[in-house]
Amino acid sequence: METGGIIDVRALPSDKRKGLLRFGGFTFPCALGRSGITRFKREGDGATPSGTFELLNIYFRADKGPRPRAHLPLDVIQQSDGWCDDPAHSRYNRPVQLPFSRSHEKMWRQDRLYDIVVVLDCNMHPPIRGKGSAIFFHIAREDYRPTEGCVAIDPMHMRTLLAEVRPGTVMRIG
Numbered sequence: 001m002e003t004g005g006i007i008d009v010r011a012l013p014s015d016k017r018k019g020l021l022r023f024g025g026f027t028f029p030c031a032l033g034r035s036g037i038t039r040f041k042r043e044g045d046g047a048t049p050s051g052t053f054e055l056l057n058i059y060f061r062a063d064k065g066p067r068p069r070a071h072l073p074l075d076v077i078q079q080s081d082g083w084c085d086d087p088a089h090s091r092y093n094r095p096v097q098l099p100f101s102r103s104h105e106k107m108w109r110q111d112r113l114y115d116i117v118v119v120l121d122c123n124m125h126p127p128i129r130g131k132g133s134a135i136f137f138h139i140a141r142e143d144y145r146p147t148e149g150c151v152a153i154d155p156m157h158m159r160t161l162l163a164e165v166r167p168g169t170v171m172r173i174g
Contacts, residue, residue: 029153036048042132059074082105
C-alpha cells in the first residue's frame with residue numbers, strides 16, 4: 001500500500017481562525033482554534049499548534065453515518081469513551097473510559113463535531129503536561145466557528161479526504 005502524503009493547513013490572512021486545507025488535488029475550507037495558530041501550544045489556550053503531525057487513527061459514530069472509507073485504523077465511539085485533558089493525571093492526552101473523575105472530553109457528543117475524529121500525533125509520544133491535549137482533526141460546525149485548538153472540516157470533505165490518506169500521512173499546520 002502507498003504511504004504518506006502531506007495535508008497542508010494554513011490560516012487565512014483575513015481571519016486567523018479559519019483556513020484552507022490542501023491535500024493532493026483537494027482544497028477545503030477549515031476551522032482553526034479561536035486563538036489562531038501558535039508555535040507555543042499550552043493547555044486551554046484555544047490555539048491550533050503549528051507543526052507536522054501524523055494522522056494516527058480514526059474514531060467515528062456508527063449511529064451517525066456509514067463507516068468511513070479509510071486506510072487508517074478505525075474505532076467506533078462508545079458512550080463511555082472520553083479523552084483526558086488533565087495535565088496532572090497519568091492518562092493526560094490519552095483515551096479514558098467514563099465515568100472518569102478528572103477533567104476530560106466526552107467523545108460521544110450531542111453535536112456533530114466528533115461524528116468523525118482523527119487523532120493527530122500532537123503531544124503524544126510522550127505527552128508533556130500542559131502542552132495541549134485532544135488536538136484532533138474533526139467535523140466543523142456548519143458556520144465554521146473556531147475550535148478549541150483542533151482543525152475541523154465539513155463532513156463530506158472529511159469522508160472524501162479519509163478515502164485518500166494512507167498510513168504515514170501527516171498534517172502540516174502553519
